[in-house]
Amino acid sequence: MGSIRKGKVIALSEDGSVRTIVEDERLRSAVVIRVDEARNRLLVNSSDYGVAERSEPSDKFATMALGVYDLDTGEPVLFVNLAGLRPDEAHFANDLAVDDAGNAYITDSLAAAIYKVTPAGQASVFLTHEDFRGSGFNLNGIQVHPDGYLLVAKKSDGSLFKVPLDRPAEFSRVATPKPLVGTDGLLLVDADTLVVITNLASGVESNTVFSLSTSDDWGSANIEGQFETGDVYPTTGTIKDGKVFVNYGRLNTLGATLGNNGALLEGFTIQEVGQLKQ
Numbered sequence: 037m038g039s040i041r042k043g044k045v046i047a048l049s050e051d052g053s054v055r056t057i058v059e060d061e062r063l064r065s066a067v068v069i070r071v072d073e074a075r076n077r078l079l080v081n082s083s084d085y086g087v088a089e090r091s092e093p094s095d096k097f098a099t100m101a102l103g104v105y106d107l108d109t110g111e112p113v114l115f116v117n118l119a120g121l122r123p124d125e126a127h128f129a130n131d132l133a134v135d136d137a138g139n140a141y142i143t144d145s146l147a148a149a150i151y152k153v154t155p156a157g158q159a160s161v162f163l164t165h166e167d168f169r170g171s172g173f174n175l176n177g178i179q180v181h182p183d184g185y186l187l188v189a190k191k192s193d194g195s196l197f198k199v200p201l202d203r204p205a206e207f208s209r210v211a212t213p214k215p216l217v218g219t220d221g222l223l224l225v226d227a228d229t230l231v232v233i234t235n236l237a238s239g240v241e242s243n244t245v246f247s248l249s250t251s252d253d254w255g256s257a258n259i260e261g262q263f264e265t266g267d268v269y270p271t272t273g274t275i276k277d278g279k280v281f282v283n284y285g286r287l288n289t290l291g292a293t294l295g296n297n298g299a300l301l302e303g304f305t306i307q308e309v310g311q312l313k314q
Contacts, residue, residue: 038065038066038067038068038069038080038081039065039066040065040066040067040085040087040088040285040287041065041087041088041089042066042088042089043060043063043064043065043066043082043088043089043090044056044058044059044060044063044066045057045058045066045069045078045080045105045110048306056110057078057105057110058078058080058103058105058110059110060103060105060112060115061090062082062101062103062115063080063082063090063101063103064082064083064084064085064088064090064091064095064099065082065083065084065085065087065088065091066080066081066082067080067081067082067083067085067128067129067130068080068081068129068130068131068132068272069081070132070133070134070140071107072107072134072138073107074136074138075138075155076106076107076108077104077105077106077107077113077138078104078105078106078107078110079102079103079104079105079132079134079140080102080103080104080105081101081102081129081130081131081132081142082099082100082101082102082103082129083097083099083100083101083127083128083129083130084096084097084098084099085097085128097126097127097128097146098119098126098127099119099127100117100118100119100127100128100129100144101115101116101117101118101119101129102114102115102116102118102129102132102140102142102153102159103115103116104116104157114157116153116157116159117159118142118144118151118153118159121149121151121159121160121161122144122147122149122161122164125144125146125147125148125149126146126147127144127146127147128144128145128146128173129142129143129144130142130143130144130145130173130175130176130177131143131176131177131178131221131222131272132178133178133179133180133186134180135180135201136180137155138154138155139152139153139154139155140152140153141162141178141180141186142178143175143176143177143178143188144175145173145174145175145176145191146173146174147164148164148165148166148168148169148174148175149161149162149163149164149168149175150162150163150164150175150178150186150188150199150204162204163199163204163205163207165207167195168190170190170192170193170238171192171237171238172191172192172237172238173191173192173237174190174191174192175188175189175190175191176189176190176191176219176220176221177189177191177219177220177221177222177232177233177272178222179222179223179224179230180201180224181224181227181254182227183227183253184200184201184202185198185199185200185201185254186198186199186201187199187210187222187224187230187254189216189219189220189222189232190219191217191218191219191220191237192217192237192238193215193217193238194212194214194215194216194217194218194219194234194237195209195215196209196210196212196216196219196232196257197209197210198210198254198255208255210250210254210255210256210257211255211256211257212248212256212257212259213258213259214259216232216234216242216246217234217237217238217240217242218234218235218236218237218238218240218241218242218243219232219233219234219237220233220234220235220270220271220272221233221270221271221272221273221282223273223274223275223280225247225275228249228250228251229247229248229249229260230247230248230249230250230257231245231246231247231248231273231275231280232245232246232247232248233245233270233271233272233273233282234246234270235269235270235271235285235287236269241267243264243265243266243267243268243269243270244262244263244264244265245262245263245265245270245273245280245282245309245310246259246261246262247259247260247261247262247310248260261310263309263310265282265284265307265309268284268285268286268305269284269285269286269287270282270283270284270285270307271283271285271287272285273309278311279308279310279311280308280309280310280311281306281307281308281309282306282307282309283305283306284305284306284307
């Protein structure tokens, strides 16, 4: 798990014990982590939200990087600066996904862009478009589909995009029964099933985990089920043994707590929200 406040990555064992596996002074907030098992790597998005222990006022929404670490030791392998790809924009590295070749795709919630970083650390703008702009945080959750495209969520208005890996400029919107405003994390269960985790955006307090399905290769999607979390600002999740677990991130309290010089939350919940159909 990544820590927005501490800027480090910790591992949680089944018995509830925790240990730090990545401690890198270059990380501001460890926003999202992904495991690349094929290459024994751990990938970490780093940005400065202004609330981390290592935050710098001048760097708020200005720094953005991808850290790559050895999965066994936590030792750094690469640290790739991404803010220079769009130097005139504000930045926030949000979600990331890794394809079969080891390329990482990172959503920038403020610069209307998706970046690509090769296994060797070569960074480029994969796709940018004015449709990715909006109020507040925009592009967020991202998943690589096995059929060769990305599924990417836009938090501010609830759009879901389908982006071909070989023709990104030909992206399209996935038709959904309603906009899933506040979409944060995505979990691709299988080729035709997507879990969508929503919290708060554009004045809409969704705080709901949706299960979507498609019958036309994500030209459109239907809502098959949902789980309301309550006011806990759920952010991301994982799947283990056919069960869906969601992190109750409570990021909506972090800025307010720091601004009021109050006490930080000491505990966070990882909640089972559903069982996948077998």
